[in-house]
Amino acid sequence: MKLLEDRIRKDGVVIGTDILKVDSFLNHQMDVALFQEMGKEWKRLYEGCGVNKILTIEASGIGMACIAALEFGCPVVFAKKGKSRNVSDDFYSAKVISFTHGGTNDILVSKAYLTPADRVLIIDDFLASGEALNGLISIVNRSGAVLVGAGIAIEKTFQSGGAEIRSRGIRIESLAKIRTMDEQAGIEFDD
Amino acid sequence: MKLLEDRIRKDGVVIGTDILKVDSFLNHQMDVALFQEMGKEWKRLYEGCGVNKILTIEASGIGMACIAALEFGCPVVFAKKGKSRNVSDDFYSAKVISFTHGGTNDILVSKAYLTPADRVLIIDDFLASGEALNGLISIVNRSGAVLVGAGIAIEKTFQSGGAEIRSRGIRIESLAKIRTMDEQAGIEFDD
Numbered sequence: 464m465k466l467l468e469d470r471i472r473k474d475g476v477v478i479g480t481d482i483l484k485v486d487s488f489l490n491h492q493m494d495v496a497l498f499q500e501m502g503k504e505w506k507r508l509y510e511g512c513g514v515n516k517i518l519t520i521e522a523s524g525i526g527m528a529c530i531a532a533l534e535f536g537c538p539v540v541f542a543k544k545g546k547s548r549n550v551s552d553d554f555y556s557a558k559v560i561s562f563t564h565g566g567t568n569d570i571l572v573s574k575a576y577l578t579p580a581d582r583v584l585i586i587d588d589f590l591a592s593g594e595a596l597n598g599l600i601s602i603v604n605r606s607g608a609v610l611v612g613a614g615i616a617i618e619k620t621f622q623s624g625g626a627e628i629r630s631r632g633i634r635i636e637s638l639a640k641i642r643t644m645d646e647q648a649g650i651e652f653d654d
Numbered sequence: 655m656k657l658l659e660d661r662i663r664k665d666g667v668v669i670g671t672d673i674l675k676v677d678s679f680l681n682h683q684m685d686v687a688l689f690q691e692m693g694k695e696w697k698r699l700y701e702g703c704g705v706n707k708i709l710t711i712e713a714s715g716i717g718m719a720c721i722a723a724l725e726f727g728c729p730v731v732f733a734k735k736g737k738s739r740n741v742s743d744d745f746y747s748a749k750v751i752s753f754t755h756g757g758t759n760d761i762l763v764s765k766a767y768l769t770p771a772d773r774v775l776i777i778d779d780f781l782a783s784g785e786a787l788n789g790l791i792s793i794v795n796r797s798g799a800v801l802v803g804a805g806i807a808i809e810k811t812f813q814s815g816g817a818e819i820r821s822r823g824i825r826i827e828s829l830a831k832i833r834t835m836d837e838q839a840g841i842e843f844d845d
Contacts, residue, residue: 492767493730495723521713526720526730532686533724539684539717576683 464504464638467616468652470497477644489616490523490588495530501638502531505614508636509535509584512611516540516581518603520570520595527616528586535584540577542570542599555605557598562591570598577606585613590637593624600633612636619644620653655695655829658807659843661688668835680807681714681779686721692829693722696805699827700726700775703802707731707772709794711761711786718807719777726775731768733761733790746796748789753782761789768797776804781828784815791824803827810835811844 476484488494514535519528520542532539545556545568554571561568577583585599596613603610612634618625620640629635640653667675679685705726710719711733723730736747736759745762752759768774776790787804794801803825809816811831820826831844 486764487766488729491731491734491764493720493723493732495720495730496727498720499724522716522732522734525713525716526732529684529686529689529717529720530724532684533690533721536687538679539686540682541684541713541717543682543713573677573682575678 464501466497466500467639470494471617471639471641472650475650477646477650480643480645483617483619483641483644483650485617489527493526495526498527498530499533501527501616502534504638505531505584505586505636506534509611509614512584513582514584514611516577516583516608517586518542518572518577518583518599519586520544520599524587527588531586531614540572542572542602544568545571555602557601559598560592560594562594570595570602572602572606574606577603577608579607579609581606581608582611583608584611586615587613588616590615590618590625590635591622593622593628596624596628596635600628614638617641655692657688657691658830661685662808662830662832663841666841668837668841671834671836674808674810674832674835674841676808680718684717686717689718689721690724692718692807693725695829696722696775696777696827697725700802700805703775704773705775705802707768707774707799708777709733709763709768709774709790710777711735711790715778718779722775722777722805731763733763733793735759736762746793748792750789751783751785753785761786761793763793763797765797768794768799770798770800772797772799773802774799775802777806778804779807781806781809781816781826782813784813784819787815787819787826791819805829808832 517532517539528539615637618637618640642651644650708730719730806828809828809831833842835841
């Protein structure tokens with residue numbers, strides 16, 4: 464999606480060859496007009512797939528998921544990051560390693576809000592190792608809901624998460640795919 | 655706002671006389687069509703106030719803040735919950751006691767995204783003791799931005815946060831104000 468790639472080139476800050484800061488428009492300050500265009504693009508890509516629920520994870524996925532949900536005309540559920548001691552029988556949970564903070568989070572979704580009647584699109588801001596996405600997928604699978612696919616804002620295709628998940632037949636639509644990035648040389652996108 | 659009050663009566667679950675669960679439509683599963691009507695109502699209430707930035711706090715404020723921001727045509731900044739060791743000179747921070755989890759969170763906003771050029775509307779899902787709102791207000795004040803007011807989804811007026819903050823001349827527009835609630839007797843709203 465050219466609009467998002469252009470914005471990343473303009474306002475993203477590359478640190479080393481691995482870290483991309485997009486907190487001026489995506490995950491601390493949020494450009495909701497951009498989110499609206501992203502939502503329209505995911506809607507176009509998943510047109511006719513019968514999506515009736517969007518699943519995301521706190522915190523930075525929530526804004527873009529809610530605005531996308533206006534396009535799909537469906538509710539959003541966000542997975543909460545919690546600790547095992549809070550997990551009850553009423554929740555689906557999965558363990559997710561956080562590369563940002565270190566350590567492991569349990570992510571939790573109430574069983575009431577994911578059911579076999581749901582056709583789920585997962586939306587999140589980043590895909591790199593695939594930890595968070597794999598956690599969300601395992602929760603969808605255990606709920607009996609149908610996983611339609613995933614909509615990702617920025618995928619780092621030089622990490623293996625996206626390829627591994629696609630190899631299991633899961634559809635992922637990433638709006639900007641970064642093949643390489645470097646503080647000096649800048650960012651190269653996949654087509 | 656009748657639409658929100660009706661929804662709380664229909665789908666809210668009162669536990670004891672103090673806890674209101676609204677996670678089927680507000681803060682776990684999220685009804686974005688409802689959020690759009692709430693955003694329109696805040697826009698109507700703050701029309702002509704020159705709001706050019708919305709500030710909220712992770713996680714459950716983010717969805718309604720982003721959808722309201724579409725009405726206002728402005729960006730959203732969400733305060734992150736962090737730990738003191740992560741606080742640098744680049745962030746405004748405030749301490750907020752969490753009644754849900756116990757303990758104290760530092761909330762953080764990058765100095766880059768709140769400046770004297772900003773006219774800020776704070777949006778959050780709940781107002782009760784006023785802890786989170788007071789933290790956000792103190793961050794806005796230190797940034798030199800103008801605080802236009804706050805838009806709250808549900809205020810528990812039987813707790814003192816709202817009255818205390820209004821007594822300092824700060825405008826708060828709460829879309830549903832709960833005067834009393836009780837597991838048996840149900841919910842009474844202020845006019």
